[in-house]
Amino acid sequence: MRPDHAYQELIRLAREETVLASCSDLLEWDEETFMPRGGLENRAEQMALMAGILHDRGSDPRFGDLLGRVEGSDLVADPESPAAVNVRELRREYERERRLPKALVEESARVATMAAQAWVDAREARDFTPFAPWLERIMALARDEADAVGFAETRYDAMLEDYEPGMTTSRVTALLDGLKRDLVPLVAELTTPASVPAHVLRREFPIDRQKLFGEAVASTLGFDLERGRIDVAHHPFCTTLGPGDIRIAVRWHRRNFALGFFVLLHEVGHGLYDQGLDPAHYGAPMGEAPSLGLHESQSRLWENMVGRSLGFWKQFFPRLKNVFHEALHDISLDTFRQVINRVAPGANRGRADEVSYNLHIVIRTELEQAMLSGDLPVRDLPGAWNEAYRRYLGVTPKDDAEGCLQDGHWSEGMIGYFPTYALGNVYAAQLYDRAEKDLGDLEGAFAEGDFSGLLGWLRDRVHRRGQRWSAAELVERATGSPPTPGPLLASLRRRYGRAAAPAVG
């Protein structure tokens, strides 16, 4: 078979696999949004079956054969050409897939679905004990996975590779240590005085109006609701079910406007990335994000750098006040901005301010590494968790629900996922700085309701690049510097130092 024919067939198969995976993604979306409780066991069967079929296809030796026919040919001579990128990344995926035994893949899918429900139940009971055997099972499956796919230094490398290709444990540790060192004192320094009236956003914000306001904002930022939806789920997420079908799920809170709204902005950031991918490359690596960390950089950038800025609220605060007149009639823009930029370390990641946020990630990363290696027996997690919170954030969770049961990621088998949140913050700060240098006064445009400059820049520098480079390399090419904690720390100092002071203009 000629290399160009082999390449076409490869792309056809890759696309087919993506279409099939998107069926599986719909099963997950539905599980989170609408599935009745009685559907759980069958859903686990469906997920396991689809995982097995996907695995059969992804590890089919014919795939390796086709790759071999293209590799080394003229078609991939330019390493940055779409063909070369697609072949390189398909090889990487194939090598991982073919090393995974099918039984392990199916079992992981089944356990993930059942454990996710066990986690919900344990969390409701506020007791880690009944969930512990599930987490042990998940850690054992993760070890089996690492051993099957192989790793350079530590099993955690193999876990990371699935979410943040090219990233290593030692590099993540260096980045997180850099953050940790500065953040512990910085959080203390920037903690907002009690005089800032946080309670004003805990007045009554009718949910139907939050929804309408949120959709209007999402639309203004560039999220296309003809090619997507916004639903409600217990845990917020964004998923791509097709190039024209990108779905966000959020959760509104009647008496906590900021919590629902910033989660929405976060998921909109993910959605803008996926709506910005090149549809011509749908199903192939050139039409996909290179890592979850880079994906997260987009959600965090829109949530924090854009959504907490003065410019943003110069545009939206008058509309907000109009929609929620009863709740906000006596609140000034300046007060509002101080409230949404409040720094107040607490026990909950999902409600954490931007400054203390990465310490929550440090804790999870350290603990999952310790559980994976076996240094921390799973049964000892609650104690270790609480101890870490005391040490890094100075708070003590009042029970397991507020402590080690607060996130569902581990229950879904996602080990090695948490650090991508911190990487996303690091990437976001560098990208935003660079966009500001290139485009000039971003907040001035936001104040006019114009987000197209920033979105266009991100489309060009990030979204449309697909998997041409690894996330770290893309950041370096876009900003001139490899990922490093400095710009994020500087950005936090600048913005949160400023937030405490009255606004000018």
Added chain:
Amino acid sequence: MRPDHAYQELIRLAREETVLASCSDLLEWDEETFMPRGGLENRAEQMALMAGILHDRGSDPRFGDLLGRVEGSDLVADPESPAAVNVRELRREYERERRLPKALVEESARVATMAAQAWVDAREARDFTPFAPWLERIMALARDEADAVGFAETRYDAMLEDYEPGMTTSRVTALLDGLKRDLVPLVAELTTPASVPAHVLRREFPIDRQKLFGEAVASTLGFDLERGRIDVAHHPFCTTLGPGDIRIAVRWHRRNFALGFFVLLHEVGHGLYDQGLDPAHYGAPMGEAPSLGLHESQSRLWENMVGRSLGFWKQFFPRLKNVFHEALHDISLDTFRQVINRVAPGANRGRADEVSYNLHIVIRTELEQAMLSGDLPVRDLPGAWNEAYRRYLGVTPKDDAEGCLQDGHWSEGMIGYFPTYALGNVYAAQLYDRAEKDLGDLEGAFAEGDFSGLLGWLRDRVHRRGQRWSAAELVERATGSPPTPGPLLASLRRRYGRAAAPAVG
């Protein structure tokens, strides 16, 4: 391989195929309820891919091999044993499947998804013309399908066999002719006088309250909302995504209470059937309904025989009046009952009264037979449709949207499906008569809010029987008579003759 081992493997594969098909059903459910418009093309790809995978599995020669090892063994000596039933029906399905070329299956799935959207567009434009090429394509695919699977007398036999196994065109024609002959004069005779104030159900009925009332009724009838859901879709349906996940979709109308409510009862009837199937046999023929006609008998029974009865409303009318006080405060139970039992022939099947309903089915069945055979060119459908409506129902649709574009079934490739609606009515009348003979005063129980006697009878005589017998045979065994139009016609005469008169007691 020993027969018992072969049988276990067969059941495992059948179950796996059902689980996979339920993934495909979720894609359809989502398409009808929540999918954004931009998701359409990818959805067509997803459906085609899943159809191909299902076909590969369903036509795998290994399946035929396993069947061969069980057939003739002691395991299936008793033809009514679950094993014998499963093997018989799996053989039937396998023989159909293996005769279908994969390309035809995939193409049919793709065309169905795209044509369904083309139909929505044509209907909005109220013009059949742009939809005609799609319907031609669908008829051509149906002919290919009939030729591939084979048939005894006419291609339409092959279409029927997919929805109503064991039924033939000549038998359907005889049943429909029997109905037609009597119904044309009966509709004229029973048409409700204009003095019955139908407009009272077109007052204001807030949708959120319809939804709550509907869910409460569904629950009282026995529909388990922990193992199912009720959503909103443009076109009502019921689908089973797993033994504990049975979903209804309906459509509420702010100013037409009866339309939304009876559609709900109809879908609840389907849902009760699926919730009553034996979960131990999930995925095998013994855990499935033998035909769509029998399925429809359950929806029509709950919608009409139960839901339009005086006993039912003795229970629910006081609650209804409470919920919709403004709309109903001046309406008596007797007036309400007359209104919901109004006979008024019109152009629309979905809004048809129970007496004229089957004439809508006769028209569709005759026209689809004529298009399939080629006697009626697809482009001539609108004229033929309108002519049939004049002849049988004395009405003329004002345009194609009100005429031949009113139903989406053909756009989804469902040729041979419509007669199952009339069969359902025929079966329902016979089953309800028998249940009444066995259980005594059903309406007395309904008036007390007790539907468990009837549901238990249906569970035992219908739901739990799975595919042990064909629908016609099940009806004969349960009622003592093969399917025949007499009981339905008698039931209509009895109930609608009575409906015009004031209620007693």
